[in-house]
Amino acid sequence: VTIRLGIESDVNPLLALFDAVAAERVYIGTEPGYDRELYARRFREMIARPEQTPLFVAVSGDMLVGQLGIFQHAEYGPTIGMMVAAQSRGRGVGRALLDKAIDWARRFRMPHLSLLVFSHNERAVSLYEKAGFVEIERYERDVTRQSGEVWDTLLMRKEIA
Numbered sequence: 001v002t003i004r005l006g007i008e009s010d011v012n013p014l015l016a017l018f019d020a021v022a023a024e025r026v027y028i029g030t031e032p033g034y035d036r037e038l039y040a041r042r043f044r045e046m047i048a049r050p051e052q053t054p055l056f057v058a059v060s061g062d063m064l065v066g067q068l069g070i071f072q073h074a075e076y077g078p079t080i081g082m083m084v085a086a087q088s089r090g091r092g093v094g095r096a097l098l099d100k101a102i103d104w105a106r107r108f109r110m111p112h113l114s115l116l117v118f119s120h121n122e123r124a125v126s127l128y129e130k131a132g133f134v135e136i137e138r139y140e141r142d143v144t145r146q147s148g149e150v151w152d153t154l155l156m157r158k159e160i161a
Ligand SMILES: CC(C)(COP(=O)(O)OP(=O)(O)OC[C@H]1O[C@@H](n2cnc3c(N)ncnc32)[C@H](O)[C@@H]1OP(=O)(O)O)[C@@H](O)C(=O)NCCC(=O)NCCS
Pocket: 021, 027, 028, 082, 083, 084, 085, 088, 089, 090, 091, 092, 093, 094, 095, 096, 116, 117, 118, 121, 122, 123, 124, 126, 127, 130
């Protein structure tokens, strides 16, 4: 698996990855029926500004198997969103993507990196803790799902030395 910055030809595979992970309905805020045009526009904006808002992709052969984007959150500063395709999980792809994000933050002297994660997402929380992120806030009943369920979110942060 190779980690590299995203390029224009990654936009459709990125949408397919979001479709698949959204359809799982467990791990990410995005649910089926999301605005694909808007997401495609956001991917292109990130691809155009790799130093400010890097979008990393994990590629195995000619398959896009994971992604990690860093966007500038108005309140939290540089903030990560990431996912790995179901069939490629548990093999170190997530960790490799996260290491790239931490390298980027060091290189551009970011004071910290933040992320939001559903509190039930144990695999993700465990990965983030191993990479040095700590929970700094718990938002109870933060997100209402299409099912009507309401889920808690954790804000996690890593200080960058
Ligand atoms: C969370 C996610 C990004 C992690 O990526 P991954 O490639 O599966 O993770 P890795 O293989 O790099 O594993 C890194 C660490 O995660 C944890 N982990 C991995 N699989 C796990 C499992 N089945 N159960 C518990 N922890 C697990 C471990 O701490 C692991 O460290 P280790 O290798 O020392 O055991 C990925 O599983 C995923 O995309 N899940 C669905 C979408 C999602 O949750 N995105 C994050 C939203 S905030």
